[in-house]
Amino acid sequence: MGSGKTVLLLGSRGGLGRAIGARLTADGWTVVGVDLPELDLSLREVVAPAVARLQQEHGGFDALVHAAGLYPAAPVANGDEELFDRVLTVNTRSAFAAGAQFVRGCVAAGRPGAMVFVSSGAAARARKGTAVYAASKAALDALVRAFALEHGRDGIRCNAVSPGFVDVGSAVNPVPRSYVEAVEEASVSGRLGRPEEIAAAVAWLLSEDASWVNGRSVPVDGGDGIGSVGGPSWLG
Template sequence: MTNNERFAGKVVLITGGTSGMGLAAARRLLDEGASVVVTGRDRERLDAAVKELDAAGPDADGRVLAVRGDAASPRDLDALMEAVRERYGRLDAVFANAGVASFGDMSATTEDEFDRVMDANVKGVYFTIQKALPLLSDDASIVINASWTSHRGLPNGSLYSATKAAVQSLARTLAAELGPRGVRVNSVSPGYIDTPMYRGAVADEDAAGIRAQVASRRIGTPEEVAGVVAFLVSADAAYVNGQDLIVDGGLVGAVA
């Protein structure tokens, strides 16, 4: 159940908003009255996401702005912020969600792969927030998409986990730095969530074993993460700052 008025008049930026958790968050916030700005690198996927969002309700059309670009490119981010400035003049929330996966034995990690993942998952998040700062309203909220892998070791996840630990730390640091402005910064750490990234990384024969690790005995949905993001950017979380909220069905904190 949603409250269609909770984000009325608010403007929210969601990077990596063309699928998975980003698209689910865009749908949820749009449904609750926000105007949403979504980004993605692939024009075809971006257009498909906009079509889906525009069809979300009778008043959704006109509250969606799609900007093609790479969150790891400062030049693309400059263009994104200019588009936001021209359309809305401000941002009330940012969900820094864009990122890539990388799993494999550390001994096989190349410098090119290291740079690719660090650029997308750390550099992109850092500069998305930096370049959004002039547009943020004084009571704005930032949510960074981290990961359960920064809380528990995952074999063959050294590079990916390092990037997620970095942005989780960034959320705490920026909460202290931006607190005097009234800007809150938190992170969300999803567990195994049924997204294209998850389906691309997990073989069918491994799915049952993964579910067995989760106390809830199932894989999470993008909509369940979106609900947590909506909470964190809402006034209901006005005194939640510098925190990491794990959304994993009991993967990390419960004994399965």
């Protein structure tokens, strides 16, 4: 439980962000939520200063959750470098900047801390049209390992959750209904994920129950990372 502890939640107004904020609040955390328009994660030089300012205003944080992200669809051969830069900036660079500043604040104050980044099963599983998104999440997983390795002895843990597909009806990341239905049809569990299920995993990773979990990206995908029931079979 997070009684008496404060968490900085980036992406607090998104579908997953709202669920995470609600769950952590119910668990006793004081949640400081930040999202557009007060913080634009696509602006490269603003994230670390914003986190530093919030640390000062709130007397530091016990945890950081990065739940913001872009989910575009584009053929890899389009070679849209502007899209690549924008997605990597929001999904990965902002997590790197926020995480680094969170760590600096914890180390300076001599306090432990925990971070959770929202990654994706796409980091390890190819799907047509998701090359840029997948690259951003694979890089995010690498950052998780780096933060854990370099600062575990400072009492700071860093992990990620890797959700399967969760339909949050996002206006920022709209997904065609036909795609949503196809993913659900192919799902191992026969349904899509729910935001509160991802939030529960985040809450666990921040809790003392997960104190021996560090540098990991935890799948929360109903089994979809193991394969698809819609693939070819010789069972007839």
